[in-house]
Amino acid sequence: MDTTVVSARRKIEIYRVNVGNGGLDNCPIRTVVQNISGKWSALLLMALAERPYRFGELRRLVPDISQRMLTQTLRDLQRDGYVSREVFPTKPPSVEYSLTDLGRSMYDAIEHLFHWAENNHQQVRAARVEFDAAED
Amino acid sequence: MDTTVVSARRKIEIYRVNVGNGGLDNCPIRTVVQNISGKWSALLLMALAERPYRFGELRRLVPDISQRMLTQTLRDLQRDGYVSREVFPTKPPSVEYSLTDLGRSMYDAIEHLFHWAENNHQQVRAARVEFDAAED
DNA sequence: GTTGTTGCTCTCTTTTTGAGACCAGCACTA
DNA sequence: TAGTGCTGGTCTCAAAAAGAGAGCAACAAC
Numbered sequence: 001m002d003t004t005v006v007s008a009r010r011k012i013e014i015y016r017v018n019v020g021n022g023g024l025d026n027c028p029i030r031t032v033v034q035n036i037s038g039k040w041s042a043l044l045l046m047a048l049a050e051r052p053y054r055f056g057e058l059r060r061l062v063p064d065i066s067q068r069m070l071t072q073t074l075r076d077l078q079r080d081g082y083v084s085r086e087v088f089p090t091k092p093p094s095v096e097y098s099l100t101d102l103g104r105s106m107y108d109a110i111e112h113l114f115h116w117a118e119n120n121h122q123q124v125r126a127a128r129v130e131f132d133a134a135e136d
Numbered sequence: 137m138d139t140t141v142v143s144a145r146r147k148i149e150i151y152r153v154n155v156g157n158g159g160l161d162n163c164p165i166r167t168v169v170q171n172i173s174g175k176w177s178a179l180l181l182m183a184l185a186e187r188p189y190r191f192g193e194l195r196r197l198v199p200d201i202s203q204r205m206l207t208q209t210l211r212d213l214q215r216d217g218y219v220s221r222e223v224f225p226t227k228p229p230s231v232e233y234s235l236t237d238l239g240r241s242m243y244d245a246i247e248h249l250f251h252w253a254e255n256n257h258q259q260v261r262a263a264r265v266e267f268d269a270a271e272d
Numbered sequence: 273g274t275t276g277t278t279g280c281t282c283t284c285t286t287t288t289t290g291a292g293a294c295c296a297g298c299a300c301t302a
Numbered sequence: 303t304a305g306t307g308c309t310g311g312t313c314t315c316a317a318a319a320a321g322a323g324a325g326c327a328a329c330a331a332c
Contacts, residue, residue, distance in 0.1 A: 030179065032253035032260055037173035039320080043166065055279055066321050071280065081263025091329060092278030102259055109252035116245035117168035123238055124168055127217025175289080191310055202290050207311065227298055228309030 035080050036110065040065055040073045045099070046114065048083060049107045052098035082106060171216050172246065176201055176209045181235070182250065184219060185243045188234035218242055 036042065043062055047053055053061065059070055074097055077083040082103030086096045099107065172178065179198055183189055189197065195206055210233055213219040218239030222232045235243065 028257035029182070029250050029253045031257045033178045033249070034175065035260075036249075037175070037178065039170065039173070042169045042173065046165070056277085059279095064321095066323085067280075068282090068322085069320065072320090079264055079267040080260050081267075087279095090278085092276095093328090095279060102256070102263065105256065106249075106252055109248040112245045112248040113169070113172075113242075114165050116242055117165045120238070120241065121164035121167045124171075124216050127238065128215055131215040131217075192308085195310095202292085203311075204291085204313090205289065208289095223310095226309085228307095229297090231310060 032080075032106075035076055036106070038073055038076065040069055041077060042110065042114075044070075044073055044077065045082065045103070045107055045110065048097060048099045049104070049111075052096050055095050055097070058097070077103070168216075168242075171212055172242070174209055174212065176205055177213060178246070178250075180206075180209055180213065181218065181239070181243055181246065184233060184235045185240070185247075188232050191231050191233070194233070213239070 036045070040062065043065075044058065047058060047061055055070070055074075058074075059065065059067060062070070065073075074083060074085070078085050078097075081100060083097050084100050086098070088094045088096065172181070176198065179201075180194065183194060183197055191206070191210075194210075195201065195203060198206070201209075210219060210221070214221050214233075217236060219233050220236050222234070224230045224232065
C-alpha cells in the first residue's frame with residue numbers, strides 16, 4: 001500500500017496532464033487531420049479544388065498513384081464528406097468526383113499550408129541536405 | 137508506325153497534362169506535405185508550438201504513441217528543419233525539443249487547418265456516420 | 273474479332289507502424 | 303551495496319497499410 005501510493009499518484013498526475021490538455025484521444029484535430037494526412041489526400045484535394053475530375057483523369061494527373069490507392073483515398077475523402085461521387089450512365093459508365101461545400105471550406109484552410117509549401121520548400125530541402133550530411 | 141502514332145500522341149498529351157499542372161513529381165507541395173502528414177507529426181507540432189518539451193513529456197502528452205514512433209517522427213521533423221533537438225548534460229541526460237523559426241512559420245500556416253478542424257469536426261463525424269449507414 | 277475504354281476489385285509483395293523487451297548511466301533508498 | 307527508478311533511446315518481431323499488377327464486365331470502334 002505504501003509503496004504503491006507514489007506510483008498511483010504519478011499515474012493520476014499523468015492522466016490529468018492528458019485530460020487537462022483537452023483530451024488528445026477523441027480530439028477534433030486528430031479526427032480531421034488523420035484522414036487528410038494520407039499520402040495522397042492532399043494531392044487529390046488540390047486537383048479537385050481546381051475542378052471536378054473523372055477517375056481516369058485523376059489517375060493520369062497523379063501518375064504514381066496506384067489504382068487501388070486512388071479508389072481508396074477517394075472513398076475515404078467521400079466518407080468524411082469532402083468529396084462527392086457522381087456516376088453518369090454513359091456507355092462505359094463514367095464517374096465524376098468533385099468537392100462538396102464542406103470540402104471546399106476545408107480546402108480554404110489547408111490552402112495556407114500549400115502556399116507556405118510553395119514559398120518555403122527550398123528551405124526544407126536545404127535543411128534535409130544539411131541533416132543528412134551531418135550523419136557521421 | 138501508323139498504329140503507334142495514336143498512342144504516342146496520347147502519351148504526349150498525358151505528359152503535357154502533368155507538366156502543365158506544375159510537374160507533380162518533384163512538386164514543392166508534395167515535398168513539404170508528405171512529411172508533415174505523418175500520423176503523429178501534426179500532433180507533435182501542435183505541442184511544440186505551445187512550448188518546448190522534453191522527450192518523456194511528449195510521450196506522456198501523446199499517450200498512444202510508441203516510443204519508437206516518437207523518436208522517429210521527431211527525427212523526421214528535425215531533418216526537415218522544423219524542430220531543433222538540444223541535449224542537456226543533466227544527470228540522466230535530458231533532451232529538449234523545440235520549434236525552429238522555420239517550424240514556427242510553417243505552424244502559422246497549418247494552424248488554419250487546425251482551427252477549421254476544431255470548428256467543423258462535427259460535420260465530418262456526421263458525414264462519416266451517414267456514409268457508413270448507407271453501406272448496403 | 274481484336275483492341276481499347278470505363279472504373280473498379282483481388283492477390284501478392286514490400287514498406288510502415290505498433291508493442292514490447294532491452295540498454296547504459298546515474299540517483300536514491302533500504 | 304544491492305535493488306529500483308528515471309533518462310532517452312535502440313532492437314526485434316508481429317500487424318497493418320501501401321504499391322504492383324492482373325483480372326473483369328460491358329460495350330464501342332476498327
